[in-house]
Amino acid sequence: MALSKKYIAEWQTWHDDRIADLNRPYGFLSVVSQDWLTEGEPFTSEFVGGQWLLEDGEIYYRPDPDCIAKGEFLTVDGKNATGPTRIPHGYNKNSGTGSAVHLFYRDLEVETITRVNARDETIYGVRVRDPEEAARKRFDDIETFPLSEEWIVPATFTATDIELHNVPTVDDSVYEASYIVGTIALAIEGQAFRLEVSCHRAGSEDTGYFSNYCYVHFGDRTNGKETYGGGRIIKFRDLDELAALQALDFNRAVSFPCALSTFVACPSTPPGSRLPFRVAAGEYTPPVPHERVSTYKG
Incomplete structure (x- = not known):
């Protein structure tokens, strides 16, 4: 089934908004x-x-x-x-x-x-x-793979007990707090996968709620070649959007902020979320060359 004009228009608006957000004066x-x-x-x-x-x-x-x-x-x-x-x-x-x-x-x-x-x-x-x-x-655009209906994959989200994990980042010996909230189950090329889903928490443990976005972080064989070496993410607005999930849209896969600057320490790809094939969908590496240098010496 070919992608509809409505889908293509909505994706283009989403993509344009992302480029504008990345180019913010304090982004x-x-x-x-x-x-x-x-x-x-x-x-x-x-x-x-x-x-x-x-x-x-x-x-x-x-x-x-x-x-x-x-x-x-x-x-x-x-x-x-x-x-x-x-x-x-x-x-x-x-x-x-x-x-x-x-x-x-x-x-x-x-x-x-x-x-x-x-x-x-x-x-x-x-x-x-x-x-x-x-x-x-500042850049005008990030190149992407051609939009493809093949990479809109039927998927189901399963919530779990919310757990805080300190996960390794791309900065040596620096770990980041990540709240694991569930998994997304899907099958690609006849293989079943269960991808970890993380969220950011705003506020304290007592009054906290999840804010900004939730995301699934995956790696694949394009990483370090066509796409950012630290893997890519697919974002969700909140837990309600995840609960209604019917398909995971890899056409909306984007790079972490650490693809833009060495002064950002993003989580490393979860071991269980590394796909053993190319995911020819979503963003290529952003056009912002920089040398990855560890900022922490402890």
Whole structure:
């Protein structure tokens, strides 16, 4: 059965919206640094005046008097940091957990992030976004495989008990919190697969809910050649959309943000979600060449 004009039009709108989102002034193209803090050791970013200090699991910012004299402040939730300032910690729309309020320095957006290392220790970092970097890296499109009805595969979602796992990322010894919420069962080329489904949680364990999106992360034999080496994801709006799932549309497979910048640590492909053949659907590697360098040295 050929794809309908309605499907093609809806896919094109979705694809255009994705390109526009990636090109946002403070999107992942704008990230210029990701630096990890050491307990008790002040850190100065090359982009932001002042110092950052990690003390007993709390992050503090100390402004530089010379910057203050020039009228250059870090704003924390819209207020100038004129003295030592604690950075509130909680849900961060960009990084899951980190700074819970907006931080800006001149036209730079700043965020703190929280991850776990290989020793199961919580680690804390500072990430900076520069809209001029996003403008420099801006691209018009990401090439995709031809749309194909063959890659809209009948599938069923099965919810499981929600479990938190610290999963390895593409940054050496850095692990990211991932909530596993279920699996998607499907069959391709006569082989049955059960792909893991993850979600981001907004808020606390007590009041939390899943936000941003849920996703299935898969790998296949195009990775590192035609597509991003870290695998690709297919997103879902929320758990309700997953519950109504009838088919998994690989035409909507996209790269993780770490395909755009070395200063982003995305999860590695789950071992059980690596497909032993080419998935000739979805995005090719985004046209943003960069060298993958580990930012964490712990």
